[in-house]
Amino acid sequence: MLDEISSRLDIEIRPFQLTKRQVLIDRLVYDPKVIAAVRDYAQERNIPREVAQAEVLGYAKEIVPAFNAYIYFRIGYWLAKRIARLLYWVRVGLVDNEQLASIDADSTVVFMMNHRSNMDYILVAFLAAERTTLSYAVGEWARIWPLRTLVKWLGAFFVRRDSGNPLYRLVLERYIHMATKEGVCQAVFLEGGLSRDGRLRPPKLGFVDYMLRDFEPETDRDIVFIPVGINYDRTLEDRSLLRTLEPTAEKRSKWFVIRTTIRFVWHNLVLMALSKWQRFGYACVNFGPVVSMREFCEQHAVNFSELGRDDRFPEVEKLCKGLMASIQSMIPVLPVSLVATVFLEVAEDGLTDFDVKAHVHRLIEELQTRGAHVYAPKRGREQTVTTALNMLKLRRMVIESDGLFRADPGSIAILSYYASAIGHWRQPTAMIGEGSAQVRHGQQGKT
Numbered sequence: 001m002l003d004e005i006s007s008r009l010d011i012e013i014r015p016f017q018l019t020k021r022q023v024l025i026d027r028l029v030y031d032p033k034v035i036a037a038v039r040d041y042a043q044e045r046n047i048p049r050e051v052a053q054a055e056v057l058g059y060a061k062e063i064v065p066a067f068n069a070y071i072y073f074r075i076g077y078w079l080a081k082r083i084a085r086l087l088y089w090v091r092v093g094l095v096d097n098e099q100l101a102s103i104d105a106d107s108t109v110v111f112m113m114n115h116r117s118n119m120d121y122i123l124v125a126f127l128a129a130e131r132t133t134l135s136y137a138v139g140e141w142a143r144i145w146p147l148r149t150l151v152k153w154l155g156a157f158f159v160r161r162d163s164g165n166p167l168y169r170l171v172l173e174r175y176i177h178m179a180t181k182e183g184v185c186q187a188v189f190l191e192g193g194l195s196r197d198g199r200l201r202p203p204k205l206g207f208v209d210y211m212l213r214d215f216e217p218e219t220d221r222d223i224v225f226i227p228v229g230i231n232y233d234r235t236l237e238d239r240s241l242l243r244t245l246e247p248t249a250e251k252r253s254k255w256f257v258i259r260t261t262i263r264f265v266w267h268n269l270v271l272m273a274l275s276k277w278q279r280f281g282y283a284c285v286n287f288g289p290v291v292s293m294r295e296f297c298e299q300h301a302v303n304f305s306e307l308g309r310d311d312r313f314p315e316v317e318k319l320c321k322g323l324m325a326s327i328q329s330m331i332p333v334l335p336v337s338l339v340a341t342v343f344l345e346v347a348e349d350g351l352t353d354f355d356v357k358a359h360v361h362r363l364i365e366e367l368q369t370r371g372a373h374v375y376a377p378k379r380g381r382e383q384t385v386t387t388a389l390n391m392l393k394l395r396r397m398v399i400e401s402d403g404l405f406r407a408d409p410g411s412i413a414i415l416s417y418y419a420s421a422i423g424h425w426r427q428p429t430a431m432i433g434e435g436s437a438q439v440r441h442g443q444q445g446k447t
Contacts, residue, residue, distance in 0.1 A: 011132035016182035059171040067155040080126035088283035095287040113228040115189035176210040198420030203320035212304040217297040227288035229330025233281020284332035333374040335388035340418040343407040350404030
């Protein structure tokens, strides 16, 4: 199976990913920098070195994945494809295949993405599976059984995002350094977490710094960042994400979450059985222009491995802001975001179906002149807008009375969530970062 898979992948499975897990754990535990940190840690806390070493071993076992190529391609890929296509009309709105094909096969490729939903893991893994395998960092949510084992088989590794333990942070850093140096293809959410209000969050520098702090542009394999923009007509967690922004909102129990999830799944299964179920609209992904770190270091006369922390972080921040700006420019403009924007801006007195379509058409033209990548095919565009409007009606975000449509006063926050996904095109000053790379227009296609 490995021979078959490797023959069709653009980026082959690295030997590092096929190495026995215990070997990788031992390699991480006995990394010279980790050994030195264990010694200092034990001295500072006046504990036996064996205790500190055991702590490191626990961290290593938690972080190091147990990649299984058969599980990844025969089960994981099949599930990801089925789930993604069941829930959404999946589209690749923009991809420059020639540029991707020109990447040195020996490079370490890192997909830098925005994070709108936990569906991102499934969607991008499915779309990238014809080219490469992806290694993700996942949070505490994936540590429950049996998800924990499955996630590790798929090559993901766990991260304690809020851990301030210096020993843990070093073990995590050395694992990311090992994987990057060995050419493992990775996917990183540059925001560090899910968007709560629909807008991009400022970039988190930690992961990128871990990858670059020992990077030698002259001798190490190149690190290539690929900006990826993701958007959905419906984000499954939208209301839950908005609720986290309410300081007075009562924290819901795990039982409430489980009960609500089961009710949601059951409701949709019933609709499927009655042949009344509809997909949740489009899920669209755009791939942006690649950024070679070897070229970046040469153009900016910088060598991250030679810089101390105080000098290195400003350079990493500059790079991350540029990547984030590129990601932002790649976020697809989808029908629901367009219709939500219209109702927030011009629907005080109510709009007819024709008015909604007219405003959406004008908005599309405005955004396209500004360089936005709008996914609303000209053929059947009116039907696409009608479908988006119906989705908002079914979710009671838009109400209809006497043939006029208005935004539901109690749904302004959630309409703003979807409008905010494309809001940066209406307010150019809201673009994140400086000096983002010029985007080359690729091929329009679908999956």
